[in-house]
Amino acid sequence: MRAAASGSGGAFSSGKGLNKVKNRTFTVFVWGISSCIVLFICALLFLILQKGLPHLTWDFIMGLPSEMEEGGGIGPALFNSFYMLVISLAISIPLGMAAGIYLAEFAPSNKLIGFVRICVEGLASVPSIIFGLFGIALFVEMFQIGLTIIGGAVSLAFLNLPVMTRVTEEAIRAVPKEVKQASFALGATHLQTIRRVLVPSAISGIVTGICLVAGRAFGESAVIILTAGVTTSGEMWDFNLLSPGETLAVHLWYVQSEAIVPDAVSISDKAAAVLVFVILMFNVVFRIPLWIKDRKNK
The missing domain is CATH 1.10.3720.10 (MetI-like)
Known part of the structure; x- marks a missing residue:
């Protein structure tokens, strides 16, 4: 009985540890994808704005x-x-x-x-x-x-x-x-x-x-x-x-x-x-x- 209990406890612990690893891996993956998207958008905005904003004048706008x-x-x-x-x-x-x-x-x-x-x-x-x-x-x-x-x-x-x-x-x-x-x-x-x-x-x-x-x-x-x-x-x-x-x-x-x-x-x-x-x-x-x-x- 004790052996069976200890065996089931070990299986539960290993399964719990595996779930933690999966959760962390998925979290890192999501954060990585999100960061790449944000960086891409920021780079695109910077590319557009840095070409035009420094050269803007009131005469051009109006x-x-x-x-x-x-x-x-x-x-x-x-x-x-x-x-x-x-x-x-x-x-x-x-x-x-x-x-x-x-x-x-x-x-x-x-x-x-x-x-x-x-x-x-x-x-x-x-x-x-x-x-x-x-x-x-x-x-x-x-x-x-x-x-x-x-x-x-x-x-x-x-x-x-x-x-x-x-x-x-x-x-x-x-x-x-x-x-x-x-x-x-x-x-x-x-x-x-x-x-x-x-x-x-x-x-x-x-x-x-x-x-x-x-x-x-x-x-x-x-x-x-x-x-x-x-x-x-x-x-x-x-x-x-x-x-x-x-x-x-x-x-x-x-x-x-x-x-x-x-x-x-x-x-x-x-x-x-x-x-x-x-x-x-x-x-x-x-x-x-x-x-x-x-x-x-x-």
Whole structure:
């Protein structure tokens, strides 16, 4: 009996030691892969930023682009990028959050809603050029308004709407059911529970979704080329929604592929640095309220 017990104890100890080795090996493997990915991303960002940021000037950022001569700027393209981003977010965020909350809280569990979810997931993974073709069919051919800022902004909103819907739905579903039940137990209505409990609890995931769609919209080029064009009105602060709407990403593509200016490489390096820097700032700015909230909770 003692021999059997000692034998089983030795087998258990050896098995436990083997599991520890496996756990440590897997941990080292995961940390190694994660470190390689982080280093690759940091190196890529450094490569882009170090080529352009040191040479940036205010005249370049606010100046008008040039077709033939050196020294052109990115002012109108940069303004159009922010202008269309604001319009597209003003459309996609409210509609996407409303659709996500409906699917998470109000939609019945049936085949129709299941089909709708499949369609939303499919649209979230559709290539952006498809939304550009849809924008052409809607704004250029049906409404016949040409390549305009409003056409590009609404097409960007259509592009980001499925992503915002799915992110919101998953963020709401991730809130523990006990939190929702506690709100009902205190006498709150369903709408009050959504406004004061579910959305604040899911705000981190929702903000992550907003960062994703904002960065995607600001750096998008295919949709803009097809719906807003590759030119600007030539004015720095043009709020006319029917003006052509070349953005910074489109300007970068145009300079690299079509432009004949002598300093095309320098322009593209600086434009790429501005584009990456702005997208990084989006993530920081959107995260600041969450950091403040977390510090207050602590």
